[in-house]
Amino acid sequence: MKHARGHILVALTFLGAAGIGGTLVAMRAVDAPSPILVTDDEAKLVIAAASIEPDSLAVCGVSSAQAAAVASAALEHVQTSDSTLPAAYNALVSLRGQVSQAERAVRSGSGSADDLTQLQTQLAAQEASVGTRLQQLRDAAFAGLSSDQKTRLNALRLSSPLGLGYPYRVMDSTESDKVTLRGALANVRTCDYAGTSPDGACQSTIASADARADVSLADAGLQNIGAIRTAFASGMTD
Known part of the structure; x- marks a missing residue:
């Protein structure tokens, strides 16, 4: 846990023999209120x-x-x-x-x-x-x-994820395009499960998404996700 602690130097005033206010040479440190x-x-x-x-x-x-x-x-x-x-x-x-x-x-x-x-x-x-x-x-x-x-x-x-996970969630595209991609991904998953060939148009939609610069960047980041999670956790305990 991090917290700061400050000090305030306080000068003590006093009345001299002639009634003239003075300031003590010695200064003392007083803890300031902590956050x-x-x-x-x-x-x-x-x-x-x-x-x-x-x-x-x-x-x-x-x-x-x-x-x-x-x-x-x-x-x-x-x-x-x-x-x-x-x-x-x-x-x-x-x-x-x-x-x-x-x-x-x-x-x-x-x-x-x-x-x-x-x-x-x-x-x-x-x-x-x-x-x-x-x-x-x-x-x-x-x-x-x-x-x-x-x-x-x-x-x-x-952005609204619209049911898309990473890396496709980062796409800077229209809601319609994201919904189309979501359907294409669902088609491929269903066909993989059933052991059938996915729709050609769906495959083309996914290939186009994979070729996008923002999706490629996100996919590259996901390859290092373990190290980034570890580093983030370390930073939270410094």
């Missing part, structure tokens, strides 16, 4: 909530050394720069549950619409606040990455 201590598990929870995890780093071309630095910077940020973020995130999760419960109560006729509206307003404010702080966490964690790596990570976080 709220954050456990590793609490830090890991919000780091994951910020979509900072080794697999996405791998498919976006991040090296093992960079992955370790990302994890270390993320942990440092949560435990020193924004140590109240875990509590804020937990409050957000709690509010989401309260809103869901209130919605069910209103639908059943046992709840108050005004109470629901109030909770929804609180939730929206908390979502915005925590969202901003999670972005600050990502900014701190990804500070050492290249612009291209940051762009790919952001696009991956905002």
Whole structure:
């Protein structure tokens, strides 16, 4: 666990014999208030909530050394720069549950619409606040990455997987293209299981996806996924 401890030098004043204020030459160090201590598990929870995890780093071309630095910077940020973020995130999760419960109560006729509206307003404010702080966490964690790596990570976080796993999930393409690819992959899996030949058009769709630069980069990263996961875990314990 990382935490900072500061000191403040305090000058002690006194009244001299003639009643004139003076300052003692000797200075004493006083501990400054320490940040709220954050456990590793609490830090890991919000780091994951910020979509900072080794697999996405791998498919976006991040090296093992960079992955370790990302994890270390993320942990440092949560435990020193924004140590109240875990509590804020937990409050957000709690509010989401309260809103869901209130919605069910209103639908059943046992709840108050005004109470629901109030909770929804609180939730929206908390979502915005925590969202901003999670972005600050990502900014701190990804500070050492290249612009291209940051762009790919952001696009991956905002994209809908549409049932696609890696490496195809990183594709910067239309939803229609992703749905077509998902169907083609399903056709090949089904045919492999049945021992039959897959549809030619499906094979062509998959081959075109495999030839994409973003998919090729992601596939190369997956070849090093074990080392990147190990490096990330190491960075989280520094």
